[in-house]
Amino acid sequence: MTANPDEPDARPDARPGLGPGDPAGDGRVVLDAGDIARALTRISHEILERNKGAEDLLLLGLQTRGVPLARRIAAKIAEVEGTAVATGSLDVTMYRDDLRNHPTRAPHKTDVPGGVDGKTVVLVDDVLYSGRTIRAALDALSDLGRPAVVRLAVLVDRGHRELPIRADHVGKNLPTARTERVRLRLVETDGEDEVRIVEA
Amino acid sequence: MTRHLLSIDDVSVAEIRQLFETAAEMHDVQRREVKKLPALRGRTVINLFFEDSTRTRSSFEIAGKWLSADVINLSAKGSSTSKGESLRDTVLTVTAMGIDGLVIRHSASGAPEQVAGWVDIPVINAGDGMHEHPTQALLDAYTLTRRLGTLEGKHIAIVGDLTHSRVFRSNVKSLTKLGGRVTVVAPPTLMPSGVAHWSKEAGFGTSYDLDAVLPDVDAVMMLRVQKERMSGGFFPSPREYTVGYGLTRARLAALRPGTPILHPGPMNRGLEISPEAADAVDQSVILDQVSAGVAVRMAVLYHLLAGEEAAA
Numbered sequence: 052m053t054a055n056p057d058e059p060d061a062r063p064d065a066r067p068g069l070g071p072g073d074p075a076g077d078g079r080v081v082l083d084a085g086d087i088a089r090a091l092t093r094i095s096h097e098i099l100e101r102n103k104g105a106e107d108l109l110l111l112g113l114q115t116r117g118v119p120l121a122r123r124i125a126a127k128i129a130e131v132e133g134t135a136v137a138t139g140s141l142d143v144t145m146y147r148d149d150l151r152n153h154p155t156r157a158p159h160k161t162d163v164p165g166g167v168d169g170k171t172v173v174l175v176d177d178v179l180y181s182g183r184t185i186r187a188a189l190d191a192l193s194d195l196g197r198p199a200v201v202r203l204a205v206l207v208d209r210g211h212r213e214l215p216i217r218a219d220h221v222g223k224n225l226p227t228a229r230t231e232r233v234r235l236r237l238v239e240t241d242g243e244d245e246v247r248i249v250e251a
Numbered sequence: 252m253t254r255h256l257l258s259i260d261d262v263s264v265a266e267i268r269q270l271f272e273t274a275a276e277m278h279d280v281q282r283r284e285v286k287k288l289p290a291l292r293g294r295t296v297i298n299l300f301f302e303d304s305t306r307t308r309s310s311f312e313i314a315g316k317w318l319s320a321d322v323i324n325l326s327a328k329g330s331s332t333s334k335g336e337s338l339r340d341t342v343l344t345v346t347a348m349g350i351d352g353l354v355i356r357h358s359a360s361g362a363p364e365q366v367a368g369w370v371d372i373p374v375i376n377a378g379d380g381m382h383e384h385p386t387q388a389l390l391d392a393y394t395l396t397r398r399l400g401t402l403e404g405k406h407i408a409i410v411g412d413l414t415h416s417r418v419f420r421s422n423v424k425s426l427t428k429l430g431g432r433v434t435v436v437a438p439p440t441l442m443p444s445g446v447a448h449w450s451k452e453a454g455f456g457t458s459y460d461l462d463a464v465l466p467d468v469d470a471v472m473m474l475r476v477q478k479e480r481m482s483g484g485f486f487p488s489p490r491e492y493t494v495g496y497g498l499t500r501a502r503l504a505a506l507r508p509g510t511p512i513l514h515p516g517p518m519n520r521g522l523e524i525s526p527e528a529a530d531a532v533d534q535s536v537i538l539d540q541v542s543a544g545v546a547v548r549m550a551v552l553y554h555l556l557a558g559e560e561a562a563a
Contacts, residue, residue, distance in 0.1 A: 142276070145290040145318075145553075155252060155558035157272035161279065194285045 061147035078234065078249030080221055087206065087244045090222030091120065094204050097220045102171055105132045107199070109170040113177075113188055114142040114159035119239035120206060121175040139163040139176070146187035163195055172198040173220075177235045179205040182216035207246055209233050252554040255367045255374045258383045259424035267429065267556075270391050273550035274480045274543070280317060287550075290557045291320035294351040299342070300377070301327040301357045306516055306541060307377050307387070311354050314548035320351075333421060338362060339369055345450050346370045355379075360417075373555040381415050387515055388421035390547040392429055392542050395470055398511050403430035406463070410436040410496060411474030411523055412485075414443045418515045419474060423455050434468070436461050438496060440485040461496055465505045472513040473498050473524045489522055498528040511536045 084091070102108055105128055112121030118140045125136040142159040146152075174188050185203060192201060202219035209227045227248060229234060234247045252269070253261040262270070267283050267357060280286055296315045296484055300308050308324060315322035315495065325345065327333065332341055338357070346353070353374045355363045360380030368372040377385040399405055407426055413419045413435055426433050434456040435446075441456065442451070450457050458464050465471065486492045493499065498512065503525065506512075512535045529535055 082419065109306045145288040150290060150557050151559065153559050158270045158276045190289065194287060195283065 077244050078232075080245055080247050081225060082207070082246035084244035087246065090158050090206060091123050092127055094206075094220045094222055095124045095131065098124065098173055098202075098204065100132065101127060101202070101219070105134050105136050107170050109134050109165070109167060109172045109198075110136055110138045110161070110175055111141045111163065111167075111172055111192075112138065112175045113142055113184060114144075114161075116235060116237055116240055117141075117175045119139075119237050120177060121173075124173075124175060124204070137164050137170075141188055141191055143184060143187035143191050146190045148183060148187070151161045161191070161195075167192060167196040167198045171175040171200045171202070173202045173204050175204050177206050177237075178233050179203075179208045179216075179218050179221075180211055180233075182212045182214035185216050188194070207233055207235065252558070254555070255363075256385050256551055256555060257364050257367060257374065257376045258422050259385050259388055259428065261385070262389075264428055267389065267392070267425065270389060270547065270550045270554060271396060273553060274393055274546040275397075277317075277546040277549040277553075278543070280549075281542060286317050287319060288317060289319050290553050291315065291318040291351075294556055295321045295323065295349070296352040296354060296552065296556070297345050297350050298322065298324045298377070299353060299355045300325065300347065301332065301338075301355075301362075302378070304356055304378070306544070307356065307384075310541070310544040311375075311377060311386075311548050312553075314545050314552055317545070318549055318552055318557075320552065323350075323496045340365070342366050342369055352552065356402075375551060375555065378417055380417065381420070381426060382417050383421045384417040384515075385421050385425075386544070386548055386551060387418050389551070390540055390544045391422055391426045391472065391513055391515070392485070393547050394513065394536050394543045395426075395431075395511065396429070397543070398539075399469060401430070402426060404432065405430075406432045406434065406469045407472065408434050408436055408463055408468045409463060409474065410462075410506075411455065412441045412476050412480060413437045413474070414441050414485075415445075415477065415480065416474050421482040422472065423453060427454055432456070434458055434464050436464055436496065438486055438492070440481075461502065462505065465502055466507070468510060470504070470511045470513065471506065472515075473518075473528075475515065475517065476519060476523050478519075480493060493522055497522060498524045500525050500527045503534075504529060505530045506534075510534060513537065513540060515540070521541040 077126045086124045095210040110121040110125050112118035121138045125138045128136045142162055144158040205218045206222040207225050208221045209225045230251050232249045232251045234249050236243050236245045238244050297310055298311050312322045354377050356377040357379050362379050362383035363376040409419050423433055436458045514537045518524055
């Protein structure tokens, strides 16, 4: 189950923290490639069940790592239902409430094929934390049109919400301390599939 | 990102590329039903125009508004400047109202740079005298990059009244910075003095013979001949200018097929550019320049006003 057999307590359900023999400070693996694949499969089925099929579904990945996750879920749904599901990407840089606290960076692509009007939009993100990104995403969405329903799917929910936001589909609930960081890597962006908890 | 945008010298190649990346996203916003991003909500930008302008001022105004900034236009006509107030007093007065950014156009070269020294908010040069017009050059380079894929190794001709052109001065810098090869073409009377030395230093070519240059270029940028120059002895008659340096129908045919044609506007149709060239389907990118202008200015306002440094 765990990708790091040297650390017996490094299991996904274990209370996070630095493993003992971890001088590099690279934390420990809490989800490996297999875990991620299984979680996404379950989310795909949940989405289908909830939506009663793939009709009018739009999977909108939040930049950057939500985008490949949305594509993977779409591929799984296509496998199960035999129909292609629309996927897109949403960048919320301009909608962040902490825009003024950082140097500006160029926004990523927002691409919503066919628009959001009347669709069941499933926002897909990697890690749900304060909820501020999702708040920004909801604002961005309302500038793009009026979806019939908006749902939220995340691979990891690490808690510590600062806004009244919750996910409809969660790959893994991961209790963390605020001092820790959840580091998610995906094949598409980082060359491997892995979720680690790292001491900040 | 730089604090002010007074000259193309203020932005590195990496920063230009970042601006273009941002502009590409802004371009998409232009096609949306709700053309609004909240990035500059609660920020106020003043367009201080001491010289007439329609497209640059409205372009900056739209750019600011689409980013949710409050934009106020002040022109010299009907302002306290016409009552004799100095530039410094005007600028200090408007900044004392608590604004967050200043876009300035002035007939005196160097005015925006001077203003930047008086205030502690970002200043954007929207054209100063015969010096620079950095956002115009950025939107030209952006338009060309989208059209040609890259400027690396591309040959671009800039044709017209170079002596009095700030568009030319900014464009030479940005196009060469991005790897383009620039040849400037003008009658001897409208070639800036000292160009021989300058072109060697800045790495661009010069020519008096438009017909020799045109068949070899990947893009051609025509500059406006200002009406007030026509009686200034720079050329004998408008007709003679057109014969020597206008993008006529015959010269349009001499261009390689699909070569983009740029003009910063406003155009003198029939003088520096023929209607056939100005409206050439798939070649004239003049209206693309206008729409890119909004996107590029949104990118500039965003990077100068939205982030951490601006809040400090």
